[in-house]
Amino acid sequence: MSADALLKWKSQILDYQQKLRENKPPEQVTLFDIAPKHCDPDAIDPFTLPLQSMAFYRMPTDAGSAAIYFVIDNAMPLLLYVGETRRSGKRWKGEHGCKQYLDSYHSLHHHYGLQREVSIAFWWDAPVQRKPRQQLEQALIQKWKSPFNKEMWVT
Numbered sequence: 146m147s148a149d150a151l152l153k154w155k156s157q158i159l160d161y162q163q164k165l166r167e168n169k170p171p172e173q174v175t176l177f178d179i180a181p182k183h184c185d186p187d188a189i190d191p192f193t194l195p196l197q198s199m200a201f202y203r204m205p206t207d208a209g210s211a212a213i214y215f216v217i218d219n220a221m222p223l224l225l226y227v228g229e230t231r232r233s234g235k236r237w238k239g240e241h242g243c244k245q246y247l248d249s250y251h252s253l254h255h256h257y258g259l260q261r262e263v264s265i266a267f268w269w270d271a272p273v274q275r276k277p278r279q280q281l282e283q284a285l286i287q288k289w290k291s292p293f294n295k296e297m298w299v300t
Contacts, residue, residue, distance in 0.1 A: 191215035194266035226293040229282035
């Protein structure tokens with residue numbers, strides 16, 4: 146990939162994700178006081194969550210908790226990947242496809258002398274049950290169009 150192609154690709158993602166953040170979806174008006182939906186994908190803004198180093202999984206910890214996690218390049222900022230886990234402390238210790246995409250991403254940026262600041266953020270209120278957590282993950286992938294998620298790849 147050329148430097149121009151990489152920058153164009155990143156700009157397209159940035160434009161989409163920034164418009165999404167600026168244009169909040171309309172809220173449904175109700176006649177009754179209904180409790181807000183706990184896991185509403187429109188209520189989760191990955192760019193406002195506390196960031197951690199991508200080496201977080203190398204630090205000693207317990208198995209962790211259920212979470213939705215976001216891999217973000219803060220240099221632009223871009224949401225690159227959305228994932229879910231039941232055990233946040235162990236998910237990245239083994240094989241993870243996103244690690245390979247990040248290696249390529251880092252290599253391209255290094256080769257062209259481009260800045261990148263890749264971090265990870267966790268949303269800790271994720272459902273403990275697998276199916277609702279995965280449904281939330283899919284809704285967030287579809288919403289943000291995170292390019293490292295396979296669901297966004299064009300075949």
